[in-house]
Amino acid sequence: xxxxxxxxxxxxxxxxxxxxxxxxxxxxxxxxxxxxxxxxxxxxxxxxxxxxxxxxxxxxxxxxxxxxxxxxxxxxxxxxxxxxxxxxxxxxxxxxxxxxxxxxxxxxxxxxxxxxxxxxxxxxxxxxxxxxxxxxxxxxxxxxxxxxxxxxxxxxxxxxxxxxxxxxxxxxxxxxxxxxxxxxxxxxxxxxxxxxxxxxxxxxxxxxxxxxxxxxxxxxxxxxxxxxxxxxxxxxxxxxxxxxxxxxxxxxxxxxxxxxxxxxxxxxxxxxxxxxxxxxxxxxxxxxxxxxxxxxxxxxxxxxxxxxxxxxxxx
Numbered sequence: 190x191x192x193x194x195x196x197x198x199x200x201x202x203x204x205x206x207x208x209x210x211x212x213x214x215x216x217x218x219x220x221x222x223x224x225x226x227x228x229x230x231x232x233x234x235x236x237x238x239x240x241x242x243x244x245x246x247x248x249x250x251x252x253x254x255x256x257x258x259x260x261x262x263x264x265x266x267x268x269x270x271x272x273x274x275x276x277x278x279x280x281x282x283x284x285x286x287x288x289x290x291x292x293x294x295x296x297x298x299x300x301x302x303x304x305x306x307x308x309x310x311x312x313x314x315x316x317x318x319x320x321x322x323x324x325x326x327x328x329x330x331x332x333x334x335x336x337x338x339x340x341x342x343x344x345x346x347x348x349x350x351x352x353x354x355x356x357x358x359x360x361x362x363x364x365x366x367x368x369x370x371x372x373x374x375x376x377x378x379x380x381x382x383x384x385x386x387x388x389x390x391x392x393x394x395x396x397x398x399x400x401x402x403x404x405x406x407x408x409x410x411x412x413x414x415x416x417x418x419x420x421x422x423x424x425x426x427x428x429x430x431x432x433x434x435x436x437x438x439x440x441x442x443x444x445x446x447x448x449x450x451x452x453x454x455x456x457x458x459x460x461x462x463x464x465x466x467x468x469x470x471x472x473x474x475x476x477x478x479x480x481x482x483x484x485x486x487x488x489x490x491x492x493x494x495x496x497x498x499x500x501x502x503x504x
Contacts, residue, residue: 200399203473204231222367225249232396233364234373239388239395242368243378244287248389250361251286252444252456254353258425261348269348270430276347277427280386281458283393283444285427287380289347293354296340390442390460391468397442398469402454403482404439411441411454417478420446423453440465466490 201207204227206217213221220230229249236245251257261269276292278284344351368375379385402411402420410419422429428437438459445455466474466489474490477483 201227203399203470204228204396205470206231219371219373222371223364225253225364228396228399229253230396232392235395236389236392237373237376239391240376241379241385241388241392242373242375244380244385244389245392246361246364246368246375247287247290247357248283249364250357251290253360254357255350257286257289257349257353257357259348259350265348269346272347274430274432277431279427279431280390281438281441282427282456283442283458284386284389286456289349290354290357291380293340293344293349293351294358296343297358390458390464393442393458394460394464394468397444398465398473400443400446401460401465402441402443404437404441405481407437407439409437412480412482413446414477414480414482417480418448420448420452420454422457423451423455426457428457428459462486462489463493466493 198207198211201217204216204220206214206220206227208214208217216231216234219234220227223230223233225233229252233242233245233249236242276285276288278288341351344354365375379388399415400413402413404410405412405419409421411421412419422437428435438457440460440462441454441457442460443454443457446453447455462485466486471490474483474486477486
């Protein structure tokens with residue numbers, strides 16, 4: 190439909206993928222090198238600036254591969270939920286996906302299977318370099334084989350798909366090959382540090398500022414900034430599974446939303462509105478539909494501008 194086409198062009202413009210003539214910009218050309226949707230491609234490129242490439246490339250692979258979660262048997266639901274909690278990350282579903290990928294790769298590495306090119310699972314003594322190479326844990330090992338029964342058993346216990354996780358490994362290797370070919374820098378892994386969490390959030394906001402929602406009443410009713418539609422967190426969201434229960438995040442970034450299924454946001458992580466104000470284009474914030482959320486963001490923007498306008502004190 191013409192409306193969908195115009196919306197897609199507007200989104201590309203917000204992502205700085207188009208120049209003033211409507212052609213691909215330099216950023217847009219780089220984005221087009223990746224077999225990813227534009228927002229994910231922009232986030233991956235931004236990770237080069239924020240030194241979190243290793244983590245973002247794993248996340249991009251997990252978001253691109255088939256959904257990793259599978260519904261457990263009814264009589265195993267409680268046990269699976271308890272095991273999954275061990276993999277939850279307090280900062281959101283995006284980080285939980287990285288946790289799951291890393292945990293699976295550790296098992297593959299310990300089993301002697303060859304990891305994806307350029308990867309170095311946590312616990313592997315070989316740090317990744319700009320040129321993908323094989324992990325030292327697997328030197329001398331045979332070419333990659335199907336995961337053994339232990340890996341399949343681990344996946345069943347956590348109700349995750351071994352096939353999806355292996356596919357994510359393949360996608361990750363392909364993304365790293367693209368980055369190497371176009372000579373983008375690959376920063377060393379730092380997952381688990383506070384600075385890395387902030388950097389991943391910054392990279393995600395750089396690509397997904399179009400997909401932000403705010404809890405308007407503190408009870409999980411999230412209004413999407415661009416559509417003013419109210420949605421909810423999915424039952425498998427880390428914020429609903431964690432124990433003991435805590436407050437729901439006031440502001441979230443989400444990967445996708447499908448109204449036709451259950452009116453839930455998919456893959457959700459908390460963000461700070463200050464980051465959104467700093468990283469999203471000013472004209473995007475100005476063009477948001479009138480709402481309390483927009484007013485809050487514009488107030489924050491005015492404060493940021495006021496601070497920036499304060500002259501520096503000479504030493």
